[in-house]
Amino acid sequence: MIHKLKASWFLWIFLAVICTACSGAAGIPVGSVQNGATAAPTKTATASHTPIPTSTQTAAPSATPTITLTPTPTPHPMSIQALRDMALTGSEITIEETLEPGANYSRYYASYRSEGLKIYALLTVPNGEPPANGWPAIVFNHGYIPPTQYRTTERYIAYVDSLARNSYIVFRIDYRGHDRSEGAASGAYGNPGYAIDVLNAVAALKSYPLADAERIGMWGHSMGGYLTLRAMVVSPDIKAGVIWAGVVASYPDMLTRWRRSSASGPTPVPSGGRSWRSGWVELYGTPEENPGFWNSVSANSFLDDLSGPVQLHHGTMDESVPLEFSETLYEQIQQAGKTGELYVYEGDNHNLSGYFSQAMMRTIEFFDRYLKGDE
Numbered sequence: 001m002i003h004k005l006k007a008s009w010f011l012w013i014f015l016a017v018i019c020t021a022c023s024g025a026a027g028i029p030v031g032s033v034q035n036g037a038t039a040a041p042t043k044t045a046t047a048s049h050t051p052i053p054t055s056t057q058t059a060a061p062s063a064t065p066t067i068t069l070t071p072t073p074t075p076h077p078m079s080i081q082a083l084r085d086m087a088l089t090g091s092e093i094t095i096e097e098t099l100e101p102g103a104n105y106s107r108y109y110a111s112y113r114s115e116g117l118k119i120y121a122l123l124t125v126p127n128g129e130p131p132a133n134g135w136p137a138i139v140f141n142h143g144y145i146p147p148t149q150y151r152t153t154e155r156y157i158a159y160v161d162s163l164a165r166n167s168y169i170v171f172r173i174d175y176r177g178h179d180r181s182e183g184a185a186s187g188a189y190g191n192p193g194y195a196i197d198v199l200n201a202v203a204a205l206k207s208y209p210l211a212d213a214e215r216i217g218m219w220g221h222s223m224g225g226y227l228t229l230r231a232m233v234v235s236p237d238i239k240a241g242v243i244w245a246g247v248v249a250s251y252p253d254m255l256t257r258w259r260r261s262s263a264s265g266p267t268p269v270p271s272g273g274r275s276w277r278s279g280w281v282e283l284y285g286t287p288e289e290n291p292g293f294w295n296s297v298s299a300n301s302f303l304d305d306l307s308g309p310v311q312l313h314h315g316t317m318d319e320s321v322p323l324e325f326s327e328t329l330y331e332q333i334q335q336a337g338k339t340g341e342l343y344v345y346e347g348d349n350h351n352l353s354g355y356f357s358q359a360m361m362r363t364i365e366f367f368d369r370y371l372k373g374d375e
Helices: 002-023 080-085 157-165 193-206 223-234 251-257 271-284 291-296 299-305 323-335 356-372
Strands: 094-099 105-114 117-126 135-141 169-173 211-221 238-244 310-315 340-345
Touching: 080 193, 080 223, 080 299, 094 117, 105 193, 117 157, 117 193, 135 157, 135 193, 135 223, 135 356, 157 169, 157 211, 157 356, 169 193, 193 211, 193 223, 211 223, 211 356, 223 238, 223 299, 238 356, 251 291, 251 323, 271 291, 299 323, 310 323, 310 356, 323 340, 340 356
Parallel strands: 135 169, 135 211, 211 238, 238 310, 310 340
Antiparallel strands: 094 105, 105 117, 117 169
């Protein structure tokens, strides 16, 4: 009896083991986690059989690491860096028409190219045998005149004559959109077009056979003074600059210290030319909120790169451009360790009408000193 019970017990144990081996852990994959524990691997008997051929699979290549490059920010079109990065055309000066000569110089209606546009200019050339390397030359940047009223052979006649009589080539350019110059007259302070025309005029003069490429100066009045200062921190080819009643403040100062109505002076800023104020503040914030942007578009932030000495002239009764613009620039030039001069004319206006002869004499002496080497 006892032996029978033992046999039955062993038989029951044997059947239980067989059933467990067949079905026990099949519901839990090897290595899976159940209730937080890893199930122990089990051995599975494999029946002998003829293997079924399978297609050969090529392991997928590991992905090539992607290198993300941080893009270099594109400079704002009005920034000094954008002007420096610009490729100048340096086109030839073409004589379009011979005009009535001056006292000791010839006058021409001429043209050159700027960004594909045909830009016209008044060109004067001294009579006589030029120096071995050519005549010293001056790019002449006029102030604001309503483009519809501007004429190449009018305005600034006495200014050009004074410089031309003293053996200088004078290249008084018409900005785009003025008189017969191609393109749109879009203003100077919110659009780089006029500054590009000025820089291309310098490049054109460098290739002009009668001009000395190493003795190029620049003269500017009012808005033309703004263009002169910008050109002199961009181009190393301008050896000396003279600015009369110039808009030569930084953009933050222009934004906050240049308040005037359109009828307050002889050279008003058109309403379209003032649109940069509200537009830029809306896009970039105020100078306090975003000083980097406002410094990038201000020539005053780059005075360490001035290409030559600068002479400033300003009247105390100028109703168009504040005297403090020239005074502040003069101080900034000194702080930058550059050469500058400032002449203030008591009671004189925006055009320096009362002291014209004295201001022009100082202008010529300055150019003689730095372009001709006269002491």
